[in-house]
Amino acid sequence: MRILVTGGDGFIGRALVHALRVGHDVIATDRGDGDIADPAHVDRLFAAPIDRVFHLAAVVSGAAEADFDAGRRVNLDATIGLLDRCRAQALRGGPVVRFVHASSIAVFGTPLPARIDDATAPAPTLSYGTHKRVAELLIDDATRRGDLDGRALRLSGVVVRPALPNGALSAFNSDVIREPLAGRDYECPVGADATVWLTSRRAAVANLLHLAEADGAAIGAERAVTAPALAISIGEIVAALGRVDAAAPARIRFAPQPDIEAQFGRWPRDRSFARAESLGLVGVASIDALIRDHLETTS
C-alpha cells in the first residue's frame, strides 16, 4: 500500500511512520520538505495513486490562536485541499482513499461540559478546535458521497512530548511531567486541582492504525471518534512523579492562568468512550504506566 503521512516529522508522526514502514510504501511529509497547503506540493505527493492518508499536520492550539492565518492555512485550507485531492483521485477511477484525520478533543469548548460522551455536541471555542470540527464534518460528507473512506480520531493530550515547543497551549501536560523529572524547576499554568485528559504516544499510534483498519459500517455515518483518555488532576500527576523521584514535586510552582484552565484544565472525570472502546481503541492504564513509559523511552 502507498500511504501518505502528513506531519510525518512530528511527535506522533515519527512513531506512526516507523510503525508503517514495515511492509508499506510510506510517503512522509512535513514542513521541512514542502507546504501541505501548496497545491503543487500535494500534486507531487499524489503523483502516484495513494491508498491511505494519515493527516497529522496541524498548527496547534496556541500557535493557531496567535496567528489565525497560519492556522487557517494548514488546519482548514490544507485539509480541504487533501480531501479534494482524494475526491479527484476517486473520480478518475483511482483508489478510494482511506483517510485518517488526527482530530482533537479541542472540538469541545469552554465551558467544558460536566460529562462528555458520544452524544456530546462539539462546540469549539478555539480556531484550532473549530477547524478540527469542520474537517470532521467534511470527512463525514465526503465518506457518505464515496469520495473517500474517512475516519477522525479525537486525541486528548498526547504525552510526554519533547521540550521543543510546538505552540500547543496544552504543552503543560507534558512539561509538568518532563521538567521536574529532568531535575528542572517548572511553573505550571494551571492549578493542582485542574483535571486533564491524557493519553500516550503509544496508544495514539495504536489507535490511528486500528481506526484505519476498522470496518466503516462498524464506525457508522459519523466518522469522528473520541479516543479513550485518562482523566487526572495535576495534583495526582505530581503525586505520581513523587513516587518515581521524591524530589520532583517540590520543583513545581503553580501560577494558574484562567483562560488556560478553562479550556485545558476543566476536563470532566465523568466521561464515556463507548464508541471508541467498541471499535477496540485503547487508553493508558494509569499515570504511573505513562510516566514509566516516558522514562524508559528517554533513558
Place this chain on the structure above:
Amino acid sequence: MRILVTGGDGFIGRALVHALRVGHDVIATDRGDGDIADPAHVDRLFAAPIDRVFHLAAVVSGAAEADFDAGRRVNLDATIGLLDRCRAQALRGGPVVRFVHASSIAVFGTPLPARIDDATAPAPTLSYGTHKRVAELLIDDATRRGDLDGRALRLSGVVVRPALPNGALSAFNSDVIREPLAGRDYECPVGADATVWLTSRRAAVANLLHLAEADGAAIGAERAVTAPALAISIGEIVAALGRVDAAAPARIRFAPQPDIEAQFGRWPRDRSFARAESLGLVGVASIDALIRDHLETTS
C-alpha cells in the same frame, strides 16, 4: 447603513430587500449580476465599507446533492470568502460587519432525532446541511475573534414558494399547498403521515431582521439559532386545504420516496425553540394562517 444582501433575488431575498430599502443603502446581489464565489465580484461589493451582510445565496439541498461542486462553490467557498472579506475590512479598521447567515434545519440529519431542542447536536447528512453547519462554526469563531459579529438563523421550510423549482428536495412543502389550490393535480413524494417543519416568508424575514438587531451577549457564543417552526403532518396540511377549497384534497396523490421522507418528512413534533423565543423570534400561528397569507399574496 450599507447593507449587502446575497441571494437578493430569491424568494426570501426579495422580501428582505424590500423591507430593508426603507432608510438603508441596500446592495442586493444574485447570480444574475455576478458570481458570489468570484473574488472580483466580492471586491466590487465591498468597494465601499459594508456594515451588515445578509447572506442568503445558496445552492439548495437537491441541487447541491446532484452537483457537489456547484454546492461547494456557493455554500462553502463563497461563504468563507465573505467571512474573509469581513475580517479584512475589520483588520483595516473598517466597520465590524454584523453578518446574518441564512442557515437551515438541514444541519440536522437522518435519522432525525425524536426531539430537537437547543441542545441537539447537529449531524448533517446532506452536503447542503454540512456546508451550512461548517458556516455556523466558522461564524462562531470569527465572532469570538472580533472579525465580525455573526448570527445564523436555521430556517425550516419557508412556504409557499412560487412554482419555479430552485432544486430544493423540500420543494414539496410548497408544492403540496400551491398546486392543489391552483386547481392542478399534485404527486406528493412523502406520505400523509410525514411531518414537516414550516414557517412563512413573513416570519423568516421578520426573524432575519430581528436577529440582526439582537444583542450579541443575549445570543451567546454559539450564534446559530433554530427558528421557531410549525410541526405539521402532510395529512393536516391537506385537511387545511380542504377548509379553503373542498376540491383541493382530491387533487393530491401520494408516491412516497423513502430518502425524501427520511430527511424531510420525519421532523419531530417534540421540539423546543427556547433560545429563539427568548430572543423574540417568531413562528407561524397555524397552517390556516399560512395558507390564508399565501392566498392573499398571490390573489
